[in-house]
Amino acid sequence: MALDRQRIVTEAIALLDAEGLDGVTTRKLATRLGVRSPTLYWHFPNKAALVTAIAEEILEEQFPELTRPGPEERWQDWLSGLATRLRRALLAHPDGARIVSASQLSLKMAAISELAMSTLMERGFALRQARLIVLTVERFTLGFVLEEQWPRPEAGSGEDLDLAAYGAMFPTVMAGVTDYFQPGRTVDDLFQDCLRMVIEGPPAAP
Amino acid sequence: MALDRQRIVTEAIALLDAEGLDGVTTRKLATRLGVRSPTLYWHFPNKAALVTAIAEEILEEQFPELTRPGPEERWQDWLSGLATRLRRALLAHPDGARIVSASQLSLKMAAISELAMSTLMERGFALRQARLIVLTVERFTLGFVLEEQWPRPEAGSGEDLDLAAYGAMFPTVMAGVTDYFQPGRTVDDLFQDCLRMVIEGPPAAP
């Protein structure tokens, strides 16, 4: 099987799923491809370019095509769905947010921005407003998933002890966390609630 | 001069300022301190702990003390100021956002959250609402600066060419950028505008 960019990226993502971003080394990837590591440098100028290609692929998986809202659909709901798909893309692979945030000038990301901004303008927003809204939603989503994705589950160590001390020092934060995740709520709900605040606005100030 | 954590962190930040996060290696840092690199491992268990300490120091610089709003101050203005200080902290050193986002369980960050949430609750917000607002503002700010801070200015290469192609593919995005940075506007204004949207709510939907 010939070695081309697409096959390299596909295998890189498999390796990423297995070992996380830090596990994606040129040697391990080459071994998986039945090849020696310098070979990769014929297809990619350096590792950063490879990571960028991975980022594009991750986005592509979740956005095979970009669709505008239906005529009856509220722009708020449509934009919220777009952000949710973006988050899903970032969550679909370990360190997804780190990877996408490290990839500069992503074409797919730009295409998403283009779609969102032009859609908002069709709905009557001025250029500047459209840009503000889209930028805010995108960067919030990235920041959210970045923190959400941090601690690769490596349980075992003294976790409760830290949590107890933490709760003593920051009672309100602690109360907020435990209050929030009470019945069947998940981080997904948290994201949706925050996203709604960004898009629809915060609750009336008391 | 005795070597202690504080002196190591101070010198690490000087090195960070000079060479960026990737330039902060144990050897370079040790050389600056007049010491050999394994010595650092007596003071820090590993490099991640060092980076976390750097993150705490970066936040500490900008938040030597945490102050609540005055009785007449709108919570929106106070919270906006808090986020602005957070952004300033992240921007004060190269890769600041990367560093802080990579540091897990930052105590200073938790202290900031605690202050913000309890302040909002004093102003009448329910626990859950306070948490949503604070979380959203924090993660948005992190995401914003993370992207803002990306391209370490390394000009020279074919930059205009890319921009031209970019503009052809994504006209609305391009128009938004050029429209925005017209007269004396800067990224600071962009951040403030986005932040206002998060805190005060988006403009009335057309």
Next chain:
DNA sequence: GGGTCCTCCCTATCAGTGATAGAGAGGAGC
């Protein structure tokens, strides 16, 4: 005073990383 422990820094060394130089196999096209 003498012994013992602890703190702090050292030398030597490891495995692993991204990356480059330069050789060579093998097919395409003239």
Next chain:
DNA sequence: GCTCCTCTCTATCACTGATAGGGAGGACCC
């Protein structure tokens, strides 16, 4: 048949974070 081009190889670099284990020197106790 020759030449070029595409692709992969071996060999090697400079560096990285990290560990093992030794030793100087002060603190502290008998």
